[in-house]
Amino acid sequence: xxxxxxxxxxxIKENIERCMCSECPVQANSKCAQxxxxxxxxxxxxxxxxxVPDSEEVPGIYCSTGKASCPDLNPDExxxxxxxxxxxxxxxxxxxxxxxxxxNGQAK
Numbered sequence: 001x002x003x004x005x006x007x008x009x010x011x012i013k014e015n016i017e018r019c020m021c022s023e024c025p026v027q028a029n030s031k032c033a034q035x036x037x038x039x040x041x042x043x044x045x046x047x048x049x050x051x052v053p054d055s056e057e058v059p060g061i062y063c064s065t066g067k068a069s070c071p072d073l074n075p076d077e078x079x080x081x082x083x084x085x086x087x088x089x090x091x092x093x094x095x096x097x098x099x100x101x102x103x104n105g106q107a108k
Contacts (some may be wrong), residue, residue, distance in 0.1 A: 006087040008107045009064040009090045013052050016044070017078025025077035026102060029094040032070035062101035063092055075103045 009015060023103050027033035036059035043053045052058075055065040063086065081087045081099045090107070097104035 007094070008095060009061070009086060011052060011055060011061060011064040013044075013047075013050050015053060015064060015086050016040075016058060016061055018067075018085050019058075019060040020080060020086075021062060023101065024060075024080050024102075026073050026075060026079055026100075027070070028057060028077065029074060030070050030072045032072050033069075036070070061086070062105075063087065063090070063095075063107040066106040067104070068102035073098060073102055 021027060022033065036057060040053055040058045043057060047053070055061075056069055058065070059068075059070065063081070072103045079099045081101065082093065087093075092098060092107050095107040096108070101107060
């Protein structure tokens with residue numbers, strides 16, 4: 001699906017809040033992802049309106065931002081992308097990659 005190099009999934013507050021990456025078994029034992037989750041919750045609590053934290057501070061929404069920055073994810077665990085409303089709303093089953101965005105990069 002060529003979209004002229006634009007991101008298919010917008011990196012916006014609503015999508016960050018609906019993202020399920022932080023619940024994914026791939027990230028469950030990642031100290032890096034868990035630390036980012038705690039920090040991003042604090043950051044977002046202090047932001048107003050549609051402000052969003054830097055994508056490097058958020059442990060998820062890889063379908064929008066690209067590959068995960070945490071090196072300790074476990075891609076051998078079962079991915080739950082297909083249970084996420086962001087994934088469903090943007091019809092990412094038809095994207096390349098369609099799953100494991102954290103490992104393979106952004107949806108196009």
